[in-house]
Amino acid sequence: MTSTFNGIEKTERWQNLHRPESRETGVNVGRNERILSGVAGAALIAYGLRRGRLRALLLPLGGSLISRAVGGRCAINRAFGRNTAEGEDRASPVASVGRGEGIRVEQSITINRPPEELFQFWRNLENLPRFMDHLESVTVIDEGRSRWVAKGPAGSRVEWTAEIHNEIEDELIAWRSLSGSEVDNAGSVHFTPAGQGTQVRVLLRYDPPAGALGAAVAKLFGEEPSQQVAEDLRRLKQVMEAGEVATTSFADGRL
Structure with missing residues (x-):
């Protein structure tokens, strides 16, 4: 049809x-983790915008999680040789x-x-x-x-x-x-x-x-x-x- x-x-x-893991692009975060990172990052930013005292801490942390969700790259994963994107559908x-x-x-x-x-x-x-x-x-x-x-x-x-x-x-x-x-x-x-x-x-x-x-x-x-x-x-x-x-x-x- x-x-x-x-x-x-x-x-x-x-x-x-699906977005297959790509060694050329350095993607090492799987789809599920990227979704969770995006949700957590957005929540931290929204909470930080309402809490002035915590803004300096929560906004950068939320931004880094959103960057992890968007790019699929994680320095911690790379340092420990961890790749949750590997094995996803090709x-x-x-x-x-x-x-x-x-x-x-x-x-x-x-x-x-x-x-x-x-x-x-x-x-x-x-x-x-x-x-x-x-x-x-x-x-x-x-x-x-x-x-x-x-x-x-x-x-x-x-x-x-x-x-x-x-x-x-x-x-x-x-x-x-x-x-x-x-x-x-x-x-x-x-x-x-x-x-x-x-x-x-x-x-x-x-x-x-x-x-x-x-x-x-x-x-x-x-x-x-x-x-x-x-x-x-x-x-x-x-x-x-x-x-x-x-x-x-x-x-x-x-x-």
Whole structure:
């Protein structure tokens, strides 16, 4: 049985939602421990914010647990040669998010530029950090694969390798993460003529290490995913129409 997600036909549920342990990335914390670390970290931060005297102790401790949940790396595990991620399911190279699972984000904006210009700018993936504030870098590996580094909660970094698996020139770019990624994700960007400009529509689905808790933690740190994407698209509009991003904050704006 098939269904349509992001304009692309896929199986009803993609397989390989597991994050296998990766010696190359140094992941040594299993899924269950990462979930528990995320829950405990969020609880400590929430409690610390209400208890002024304990804030200096609880906030760093909570942040370190969230970093452990997001990155799957633990210095204590490494020091003792412990690896709770080892032996988790391994499967095919694709590790994306099934239909109806994870967190879904959709945003759009109209930009006064032709579709072909916007398509070419986005297709050069190393341009993405110019307007995606949460991205530190995108490094192209080959024609279809790239390495992404993003800013995570509490100053942590999240990395994954993605592949472009569907592309229609001047219309569509679709990507998905590969196995070993710290965050399973899939998405697409659509370029549709709209009057004198182009509607740019982004659809994103991702599965944070701590499930739905990851979105709650992101909100706690002022980084709600839907708002991030909306602001990213505003910055893209400024880059394409004015050649630069204004320094004014868009936090209270709307598309």
